[in-house]
Amino acid sequence: MQYEITAAQLNHFKKEGEITFESLFDDSVRQVIANHQTGEDLFRKEAKIRSIVLNPKIGKLIYELIEKRPIRLLYDRIVEKSTIDLNHLSFQGVLIGVLFPFSENTITFFSVEHPKEIEEPALLVVYGATNARYVLHEQDPNTARLKKMGYTYGDRLKTEDFPYIYR
DSSP: OOOOOOHHHHHHHHHHSEEEEEOSSOHHHHHHHHTOSSOBOHHHHOHHHHHHHTOHHHHHHHHHHHOOOOEEEEEEEEEOSEEEOTTSSSEEEEEEEEEEESSSSEEEEEETTSOEEEOSOEEEEEEEEEEEEEOOOTTSTHHHHHHHTTOOTTOBOOTTTSOEEEO
16 A cells, blocks of 8 residues: 545545545455454454554555644444544544445545544544543443443553554
């Protein structure tokens, strides 16, 4: 995957709050992702998913889009037929969401300011800032998961639990 963002693409992202790139990975990546019909934090369970969502080339694209770094992985989850609003998560310091759809070899990056409607199954990956913290948001399934990991509200996320993708 080698991709350079053009000025027109960057302007589109800033204006529309999302951008889709085609063929950033070969089709085998889409197939690995599509093998999972449900689940969250797949990067913790499967090395192939981990290598995709922690790919520094994705981190570089995120940096080019939002001009912030370092960037850390917050979580991944299989989603379908839902609205993703990155402002309503149990994380403070969310930077961007990334969708890997099952049905096509594309990647969509979307901003915190623009909720994303999702129809088809996809892997949602959310990235955040270095100073991301655990906050209460009762409707977010991550609330209980982070408690089980030993976090309390206001805690900074640990690098061993939420690795960096780009510095």
